[in-house]
Amino acid sequence: MTTTAVRPGKRPSYVSGAAPAANAGRIGTSGKTFQIVSVIVLVVFAIIWLIPSLFALKTSLTDNGVAALGAQAILTNWNPTLHSFASFFQAGDIWNWYLASGITSVITALLTVFFASMAAFALSRLRFRGRNVSFLLVILGIMIPTQVLIVPIFQMLNWMSLLNTYWSVIFPQVPAVIAVFIFKQFFDGIPAEMEEAARIDGANRWQVYWSLILPLSRPVLAAVSILTFVGVWNNLLLPLFVLSNPNLMTIPVGLATVQSSFGQRYADIQAGAILAALPLIILYLIFQRQIVEGVTGSGLKG
Amino acid sequence: MTTAQAPAAALIKPRAARTAPIPRSVSPLRRGDGRSGWLFLAPFGVFYLVFLIGPTIYMIVASFFNTSMVHTDLGSFAGFANYAEMLTRPDFWSAMWHTLQFTIYTTPPLVILAFIFAVLTNRVRRGQWFFRLAFFLPFILPSATISLIWVFVFTPATGLWAFMQQSLGMTPGNGILANPNTAMIGIAIATVWWTLGFNFVLYLAGLQDIPRELYEAAAVDGASNWSQIRYITLPLLGRTTTLVILLQIIASLKIFDQVYLMTSGGPGVSTQVALGLVTGTAFTDNRVGAASAASVLLFIVIVAVAVIRQLFDRAAARREA
Numbered sequence: 001m002t003t004t005a006v007r008p009g010k011r012p013s014y015v016s017g018a019a020p021a022a023n024a025g026r027i028g029t030s031g032k033t034f035q036i037v038s039v040i041v042l043v044v045f046a047i048i049w050l051i052p053s054l055f056a057l058k059t060s061l062t063d064n065g066v067a068a069l070g071a072q073a074i075l076t077n078w079n080p081t082l083h084s085f086a087s088f089f090q091a092g093d094i095w096n097w098y099l100a101s102g103i104t105s106v107i108t109a110l111l112t113v114f115f116a117s118m119a120a121f122a123l124s125r126l127r128f129r130g131r132n133v134s135f136l137l138v139i140l141g142i143m144i145p146t147q148v149l150i151v152p153i154f155q156m157l158n159w160m161s162l163l164n165t166y167w168s169v170i171f172p173q174v175p176a177v178i179a180v181f182i183f184k185q186f187f188d189g190i191p192a193e194m195e196e197a198a199r200i201d202g203a204n205r206w207q208v209y210w211s212l213i214l215p216l217s218r219p220v221l222a223a224v225s226i227l228t229f230v231g232v233w234n235n236l237l238l239p240l241f242v243l244s245n246p247n248l249m250t251i252p253v254g255l256a257t258v259q260s261s262f263g264q265r266y267a268d269i270q271a272g273a274i275l276a277a278l279p280l281i282i283l284y285l286i287f288q289r290q291i292v293e294g295v296t297g298s299g300l301k302g
Numbered sequence: 303m304t305t306a307q308a309p310a311a312a313l314i315k316p317r318a319a320r321t322a323p324i325p326r327s328v329s330p331l332r333r334g335d336g337r338s339g340w341l342f343l344a345p346f347g348v349f350y351l352v353f354l355i356g357p358t359i360y361m362i363v364a365s366f367f368n369t370s371m372v373h374t375d376l377g378s379f380a381g382f383a384n385y386a387e388m389l390t391r392p393d394f395w396s397a398m399w400h401t402l403q404f405t406i407y408t409t410p411p412l413v414i415l416a417f418i419f420a421v422l423t424n425r426v427r428r429g430q431w432f433f434r435l436a437f438f439l440p441f442i443l444p445s446a447t448i449s450l451i452w453v454f455v456f457t458p459a460t461g462l463w464a465f466m467q468q469s470l471g472m473t474p475g476n477g478i479l480a481n482p483n484t485a486m487i488g489i490a491i492a493t494v495w496w497t498l499g500f501n502f503v504l505y506l507a508g509l510q511d512i513p514r515e516l517y518e519a520a521a522v523d524g525a526s527n528w529s530q531i532r533y534i535t536l537p538l539l540g541r542t543t544t545l546v547i548l549l550q551i552i553a554s555l556k557i558f559d560q561v562y563l564m565t566s567g568g569p570g571v572s573t574q575v576a577l578g579l580v581t582g583t584a585f586t587d588n589r590v591g592a593a594s595a596a597s598v599l600l601f602i603v604i605v606a607v608a609v610i611r612q613l614f615d616r617a618a619a620r621r622e623a
Contacts, residue, residue, distance in 0.1 A: 034527040038422040045419060046436035052495060053440070055462055056451045070460025115346040122342035126335040134343060141354055143608040147556045147577060148601045151584040151593050152357035152364065159374065175349040205338045234444040236559045237577075241585060255446035256563055259453065266454060273450035277443045284442055291442060292434065296507045299500060299549065 060084050060271040067266040084271035094275055096247050097254040101233050102279075104169040104250060109228040111174045113221055120183030121209045125195065135184075141177035147237055154241055168242040169250065173232055178298055179224050186220045187213060223294035226287050230280060251276045361601070365594035372588055384595035393571060394596060397579040400486060404575065405554035407490035408497075413546055416498050420505030421535055425527075438499035445496070449563035452492035453479065479565055482572035489560050489573060496560075497553070501546045508542035509535070541618050548611045555604050576600045 059067050061080040066073050088094050122128075123135050146153075153172050154163075162168045190213065198212050214221065236252040243249055249257070258272045284291055365384050368377040388394045423433045440448065455462045458477030467474045475481065478488040512535065520530050558577040561567060567574035567582075574582075580600065584593035 031527065035426070038425055042419065042422050042426060042433055045415075046433055049436045049440070049495065049498075052451050052455055052462075055455065059454065070457070071462040071465035072460075075465075111349075115349065118342045119346035122339045126339040126342065127332055128336035128339035131339060134347075137350070141350060143605050143612070144354055144358060145552070145556055145601065145604045145608075146354070147558065148580070148597050148604065149354075149357040149361060150577075150581060151590055151597060152360040153353060154584070155360060155364075155590065156353065156357055171349065172353045175346065175354045177350070177354070180346065205335075205342075209342070230442050234442075236445055236562070237581075240562075241581065252444050252446040252559075255444070255450060259450060259563065266457075269450055270454060273447040277447040280442050280444070281439070284439060288431075288434075292438065292503050295441070295500060296503045299504050300507070300545070 056270045056273055059267055060274050062267050064265045064267045067270075068264045084265075084267040085275070087268060088271050088275060093246070093249075093254060094272070097249055097251045097276075098279075100166065100169075100239075100243075100248055101251040104166050104239075105229045105232040107166070108170045108173045108232045109225045111170065112176050112179055112228045113225050115174065116176065116179035116224070117183045117214065117217070117221065118209065120180045120187055121213060123180070124184045124187035125208070125213070126205070138177055138180050138184075141175070142181060144177075146172070150237055150241060153238070157242055163242055164245045164248060166248065169232070169235075169239050172238060173228075173235065176228060176231075179228070182220065182224060182297060183217070186217055190216055219290070222287070223290045223297070226283065226290050227294045227298065230283070230291070233280060358601075361594045361597050364591055365598045367591050369590040369594065370588050371584065371590055377591065380591055384592045385599070387592060388595050388599060393574065393579060396571060397574050397576050400573055401555060401557065401575050403486055404490060404493075404557055405551055407487060408493050408554065409547060409550045411494045412498055412501055412550055413543060415494070416501035416505055416546070417539070417543070419498070420502050420509060421531060423502075424506060424509045434503075437502045440496050441499035443496070445559035446563060448492055448496045449560055452488070452495075453564055456488050480569060482569045485565050485569060485573045489564055492564065493557075493560055501550075504546055505539065505542055508539050512538050544614060544618075545611070548607060548614070552604055552607050552611075555600065555607070 055071075055074070059074050061082070061084075062074050062077050063079070063081055063083065066077045066079075119134075119138075123131060123138070157163050157168045157172070162171070195208050195212060198208050203211070233250075234252065235250075236256070239250045239253045240256065243253060246257075255272055255276050258269055262269050262272075364376060366380055366382070368380045368384075369375075370377055419433070419437055423430055423437075426433070456477060456479050458464065458480060459474060461477070463478065464474035478484045478491075516534050517530055520534060525533070556577060557575050558581070561573050561575050561578055565573045567578045576596070577600070580593050580596045583589050583596060587593075
């Protein structure tokens with residue numbers, strides 16, 4: 001046992017050799033105990049954290065009749081069935097919801113990333129009068145709580161006759177100010193020499209943005225796209241009030257109706273909860289790093 | 303704090319800091335930047351003005367009028383009547399109180415548990431991905447999924463929660479969400495489970511910042527794991543903790559989804575929160591003016607906390623510089 005155990009991460013120890021033998025022994029033992037206790041505590045809590053999801057999954061694979069009997073019946077039932085998922089897909093609403101959530105999330109992510117990166121390019125790379133004021137507005141915009149603007153946004157959309165269209169969900173979510181901030185910070189770190197070389201070779205500003213800056217920024221573009229997608233997919237407040245046509249409902253709004261209309265069909269309800277989350281779980285498994293780092297970055301900055 | 307960077311900065315470290323700005327008169331390449339600058343800003347700027355600044359101004363204006371959902375105009379001038387009404391309405395203050403209650407219930411577990419999970423995960427050598435998955439995954443799931451799961455877990459008498467209470471020899475009662483005294487606790491439990499992952503990854507990022515040499519030096523001096531956490535980790539994560547608490551307060555002030563989906567503000571109005579009151583006043587009572595006044599009040603509180611956060615960030619950055 002070396003002192004490696006007490007240190008976070010996987011770096012090999014270079015201290016143990018220099019450490020007094022008596023000390024090293026003591027640290028080693030306590031380090032080992034600490035590791036074991038840490039793992040036990042973490043595993044216990046991780047299981048607690050996984051139980052609700054696993055219970056929902058188990059319920060969704062149980063017959064509605066059994067699920068109605070309660071938790072004990074669900075946990076002791078060993079006749080899994082895909083009936084709830086099948087009935088969800090047959091009823092058809094879920095396809096409309098997926099379509100609405102998919103379309104609004106993808107288009108919002110594309111527009112946000114495209115427009116915000118253009119704005120960030122101007123703020124980071126171009127020198128013009130009004131640049132500092134514009135940047136100040138961006139910083140102020142970060143503090144505006146958009147949820148609180150739901151009533152005036154509804155009114156705006158009403159005037160524009162956009163209520164009950166996908167655009168009513170897309171447009172208000174495009175000005176994600178934090179995205180401009182994140183892009184600008186990244187662009188600021190790209191050396192000016194590359195841009196100047198391209199300009200001397202005859203590239204105009206659009207070409208610098210499109211063919212030089214954007215390709216260099218793929219990781220941050222991906223991170224912001226994914227986070228915007230997740231944010232729009234999960235948004236309840238906006239679509240709840242601007243979409244009243246059942247055929248246009250996004251997943252969260254559709255699920256809100258499931259809660260009230262399904263009554264005691266618990267297996268079906270849990271199948272709906274899982275179907276709503278499924279695309280995001282898949283997305284997380286593919287883009288784990290981008291999502292975790294993106295969430296961290298926007299949390300620290302936003 | 304050096305990890306306070308844009309997400310992608312962590313993915314690719316740009317090679318060098320930008321050089322000093324080039325004086326406009328010197329470089330011919332800078333000529334014409336002005337027009338291009340505005341063209342590049344325009345698309346985002348239009349959305350920013352129409353869907354962020356426009357609604358903010360409209361909200362402030364409408365709060366002084368008897369605006370309704372039925373008519374398209376502002377309606378008659380009301381002066382401060384909407385504000386006077388809101389500030390004297392008992393349900394406004396009870397909504398504010400429930401928001402505060404929610405903050406008080408959720409903040410301590412969200413800070414303490416996230417800290418413990420992050421510190422321990424950071425020290426475990428194998429299987430970090432598993433703990434990340436367990437603690438973080440719920441955070442990116444829709445509030446609708448979270449609410450459906452927890453309403454079901456809290457099903458009176460037969461739900462998983464009642465089942466566990468029975469197993470522990472307790473009497474389940476008529477359900478945590480059905481009782482006005484405990485409904486907010488139920489919402490808080492679901493929220494802690496849902497959003498802990500956010501604070502967890504913020505703490506993990508903060509931990510990456512603490513130089514390993516500190517722990518190594520402490521280990522050489524014979525400091526136990528516990529003393530290392532107590533005297534190195536805890537103080538150095540102080541800034542992250544303040545950030546986490548302020549972000550939690552802002553998030554609590556904006557709470558809507560879980561309440562709407564799990565209790566609709568009930569039983570009675572026992573879990574009604576600020577944003578629930580705003581949307582109810584506007585979309586059920588059709589009173590946009592009154593709802594706008596409530597929105598402005600909520601807006602001011604949230605922006606005040608956000609400003610405190612900015613000031614705190616600046617001060618902390620200065621201290622470290």
